Amino acid sequence: RKEVEQDPGPFNVPEGATVAFNCTYSNSASQSFFWYRQDCRKEPKLLMSVYSSGNEDGRFTAQLNRASQYISLLIRDSKLSDSATYLCVVNIGSSASKIIFGSGTRLSIRP
């Protein structure tokens, strides 16, 4: 089992729709969690950190479920510009080598 798993997609949804991604992790001792966005042939950009209580930033909501070992990202009122790959990142230990990136979920928003 991979340490961090994501549905690769692609998710193809109409503009204005709500879309949600999940990311599961295998290590129950994981300490911190992030969502990054990556456009084609560009670097990953930090979208949001995921706090234990869940957090919201505009149209984006991130949640952490420690019991089931997954994090989620919800995008409301999706825009064409949201089309990208969304990477889940989990710090499964105290060392740098334990910062594990998922393979990403591709999202395509259609007009």
Next chain:
Amino acid sequence: DTGVSQDPRHKITKRGQNVTFRCDPISEHNRLYWYRQTLGQGPEFLTYFQNEAQLEKSRLLSDRFSAERPKGSFSTLEIQRTEQGDSAMYLCASSAGNVYNEQFFGPGTRLTVL
């Protein structure tokens, strides 16, 4: 621009040649990371510096790879005797080492080995 910068952005080389990449982190960040990313995969950890000390290296980092951060500021990643399998995007990231240790990435160096 005060973000992470990398140079060159693209490098095409012939198999067997040596290449060197440079990364300039965000100035107040003491932590610097190198990753490698291939198509359809997330970034894979290569190595990590805290200030000038190289604290961790991945098993992916063969003897042909070496990284330095001599003054705790910019870093270089050298690949000797390149192989076609080294073709990838090489990403550098830096962080401030705070509680959440959020990493910020540079634009990457895309290496193609012919």
